[in-house]
Every structure is written in structure tokens, then in C-alpha cells.
Amino acid sequence: MSRGTITLPEIGSQAEALSAAWEQLKMQQNWVRDYMANGEYDEVVFIGSGSSYYQAKVMATTFRQWLGRSAIALPSSDIFLFRDQSVARGRKVLLVGVSRSGESSEVILALNSVEELSNWSTCGITCYESSRLGLMTECLISPLGKEQSTVMTKSFSSMTYMMQAAIAQAAGGNYAEQMEKVLELQGDIVNSGRDFAESLVAANDFIKYIYLGMGAYYGLSQEVGLKLKEMSYVWTESYGTLEFRHGPKSVVEPGTLVCLLVSEQARAYELKVAEEMKAYGAFILLVTTAGGEDTAFADSVFEIGAASLSDEARTVLYLPLLQYLGFYTAMKRGVDPDHPRNLTQVVTI
Template sequence: MTRGILTLPEIGGQAEALSAAWEQLKQQQSWVNKYIGNAEYDEVVFIGSGSSYYQAQVMATTFRVWLGRSASALPSSDIFLFRDQSVARGRKVLLVGVSRSGESSEVILALDSVKELANWTTCGITCYETSRLGVMAECLVSPLGKEKSTVMTKSFSSMTYMMQAAIASAAGSAHFSEMESVLALQGDVVVHGKGFAESLVEENAFNKYIYLGMGAYYGLGQEVCLKLKEMSYVWTESYGTLEFRHGPKSVIEPGTLVCLLVSEQARAYELKVAEEMKAYGAFVLLVTTAGGADTSFADAVFEIGGGSLSDEARAVLYLPLLQYLGFYTAMKKGVDPDHPRNLTQVVTI
């Protein structure tokens, strides 16, 4: 069988990719000081397309919380097509391009569109140092984020982690220590997530999939929703956890999987939503630091650990299980997660 031979080891290689990103960041401390650690910017805007846009959301959230400075995340196209609607004029802006390949047309067009503007500075993060992005702007580079499969898995994790580690470096020792702790946990969630996801898919038949998350996990929820859709072509959506109750919950019925990325900051509120969905007939999967009496109602609980860490620092720990969920759903359906229909690694326009 040749289906999935690229994607499976790339999901499994995340711990090594994060470790390599951590070591690479040590060599790029001058980049951190020049860009992320530079307080002269009024606004830091992280941009990307598709999965890279969802990374940008996690990065911007982490930046705001850990550095207490203004940051936002936008689709790349908003900058070169709707810049004045997206970013207030007259601000001193750092534009951070996010692209696995460094070749995404929209990221390149966005950075190129501001190069003559006096108040705009550009930089980026990629997995390919010789890409167009890598050449036109100074970039952080995730050395083991390179992938052969179409969908982003270890590239997403390692780039997100690397940017968060850069933000932590600028923020101070406490957050930097948190990012080091994540390295010690990632290997376990990769190993345990594989078997958990495989059994979950084998033992159940779902016809709808809903992902819920808040804060830094809102972008993650969008990303894992996309992973399932890309790999297996199933009907799936993602929402802010409490926002899901305002109308969208009408789609819940038996056969619906509701996967909640549980934060510690809003845990009690989020679990109330999950209990409500369970009462409507959904199969509830909780991804959380640890199970307990408050999670006993759920159909499945996957523990990632790291309860002493901030919600932002734990972000990449949520990904392996849910990437595997997409992979094994595709395999069960008989489709190839390595080469999804209609998709390419690099999107050009």
C-alpha cells in the first residue's frame, strides 16, 4: 500500500522538527532582537494563507499575551488587496510573512506591496531558506519542517513552535523555560496520539466533525479542521467554543464528532458547552492537559500534559492527535492523504 507513506512519518517526526527549530533559533537570536524583540513597531502583523494563516493567528495571540504589545493576524491577500481596510494608516508596522514553502504567491505579493512604504518593515518564517520569501526578507527557518506531502503537519508544528520560542526569547526567561518544557512533552503526545487516533477512527463512524477552540486554540481548531478536510474530504467545520452555541449547534445530531481543544483559562465554560453538545447526541472528544471529574461525561479524553504551562505554550501539543485523526480517517475512506485532490503544496495566483 502506497497511500499515506509520506504523511504518516511526517506527523511522526514532529518532536525532532521542534528540537531542530529550537536549536536553530539559538543561532538566529539577532533576528529576534531586530524584529520580534524590537518595541519600536506600533503593530506587528502576521500574515499567511491557508494553514499558514492559522499559524499566524496562534503567533499573534502569543505575541499579544507574552509581550503586551499590539499584534494581529490576517490572510496575506488582505494586505495587498485591502491594506487600508486591514491596518490603520500612519502606524509603524512589522509585517511577518508565514509560509512553509516560501513560495506562496499571496505572501510574496503582500510583502512586495509594502516594500516602498516608509513605515513598513518585513520579515518572515519559512522552512526553505532559498525560497523567494527567504531571499526577499530575513526569515526564521525551521530546518526539519520541510515536507514531501501536500498537507502541512510537522511544518505547521515546528514553525508555530519556533515563532512562539522567538516571542518567548523576547519576553523573558519564564516563557522561554515553558517552550523548553514543551520539547520534553511533544514526543509522548506524538506516540500516544497515533494509537489513540487509529482506535477512535476504527471503532466509530462519524458523519459530521466539529472542532471548537478559544484563545490561541481558535486558530488551532481551524487548522485541524482543515487537516481532516484536506486529507479525507469529509464535512467539517470549526468555531469559537462559546460562539458555537449561537446558532451553529443546530447541526448537532447522533453521528457528529465534537472535538474540543480545552484551555485551562476557560476550562469550566468550555466543558459546559461540551456537555451541552453531548446532551444533543454528539460524540464528544476532549483534548486537554488532564482528565478529571469534570471531563467524565465525555466519550473520549486525550491528555497532553503540561498543566503548569500557559495555554499559549502548550499549543503545538494539541496537534499530533488531530493530525493523525485526519490521516486515519482518510485511510479508512480509501483516499490518499499524501496527495489530496485539487491541492498542491504551493498555491500560486
């Protein structure tokens, strides 16, 4: 079997997966009303494992910013093993399980662990309506997020987008309009990201990979670093952008790729960090709304546009390029991204 024949088209079809999620959300307005728009909860806790945990981080950040209410993201295991250390006792809590397959043992154990607690309610998001998660609690369903590959790509994009769209509808204002704009842009971003990533990988041989992001892009930086690690077996690290300066920057040397997911909210500060890493010999890749005089120092700049949108709304636009970067790095190294060693689609305990 040829390498990459499953993963490549799945990355390439994520615009369609987002559109399907948007249409599905129209049929799940009761879910939006009962959970995202329901102000009776003191805390909303998004949980997941692996990539789904990084999704949860993006979701919680978006929830806090757009709704102005308390929300956190935790690994699923923190709820069933360390619940009282993780969430203050006595609060009215909504627990939101995030799982592509809906079969992750840790998510199921977490939801089961709060079943008898009167102050906890549950819901979720998955790609499989008949999964254990889909059957045990009310879930948003990303209908085209289903994947054959082990590594999450379009499922991550579509589930993240769908939850953000649900939060946007609960928040009101122009947030839903922003999410509609993302649909218009995603197809072109997928196509341009593929060509950009293929050329970047062909032209360079990196020995270290560092991903940096802040706000909603911190969880995203962890996810795209994981994509590269899963697909190609190269070591990657991810940090909050300014935090990287406090010790971790010691690993930077020639041959290091530093990829910065540039926000508009903290753009000036973030670019100062990237410029410093450039001085240490790193190859700087910036993913940003637009290049300019302030990005001229970078070795490579990928523009996604959409500067009129909020940082949170643009989140999934950052993904195609960096998923393709993992894919083409794997192909260059002779690794099959469809079947990563030691990994399975569903992790069970």
C-alpha cells in the same frame, strides 16, 4: 504506491523538527532582537494563507499575551488588496510573512506591496531558506520542517513552535523554560496520539466533524479541521467554543463528533458547552491537560499533561493526535492523504 507512506512518517517526526527549530533559533538571536524584541513597532501583523494563516493566528495571540503589545493576524491577500481596510494608515508596522514553502504568491505579493512604504518593515518564517520569501526578507528557518506531502503537519508544528520560542525569548520571564518543556513532552505525545487516533477512527463512523477552541486554540481548531478536510474530504467546521452555541449548534445530532481543544483559562465554560452538545447526541472528544470529574461526561478524553504551562505554550502539543485523526480517517475512507485531490503544496496566482 501505498497510501499514506509520506504523510504518516512526517507527522511522526515532528518532535525532531521542533528540536531542530529550537537549535536553529539559537543561531538567529539577531532576528529575535531586531523583530520580536523591537518595541518600536505600533503593530505587528502576521500574515499567511491557508494553514499558514491559522499559524499566524496562533503567533499573533501568543505575541499579544506574552509581550503585551499590539499584534493581529490576517490573510496575506488582505494586505495587498485591502491594506487600508485592514491596518490603520500612519502606524509603524512590522509585517511577518508565514509560508512553509516561501513561495506562496499571496505572501510574496503582500510583502512586495509594502516595499516602498517607509513606515512598514518586513520579516518572515519559512522552511526553505532559498525560497523567494527567504531571499527577499530576513526569515526564521525551520530546518526539518520541509515536507514532501501536500498537507502541512510537521511544518505547521515546527514553525509555530519556533515563532513562539522567539516570542518567549523576547518576552523574558519563564516563557523560554516553558518552550523547552514542550520539547521534552512532544515525543511521547506524538506516539500516544497515533495509537489513540487509530483506535478512535476504527471504532466510530462519524457523519459530521466540529472543532472548537478559544484563545490560541481558535486558530488551532481551524487548522485541525482543515487537516481532516484536506486529507479525507469530509466536511468539517470550526468555531470559537462559546460562539458555537449561538446558532451553529443546530447542526449537532447523533453521529456528530465535537472535538473541544480545552484551555485551562476558560476550562469550566468550555466544558459546559461540550456537555450541552453531548445532550444533543454528539460524540464528545476532549483534548486537555488532564481528565477529571468535570470531564467524566465525555465519550473520549486525550490527556496531554503540561498543566503547569501556559495555554499558549501547550499549543503544538494538541496537534499530533488531531493530525493523526485526519490521517486515519482518510485511510479508513480509502483516500490517499499524501495526494489530496485539487491541492498542491504551493498555491500560486
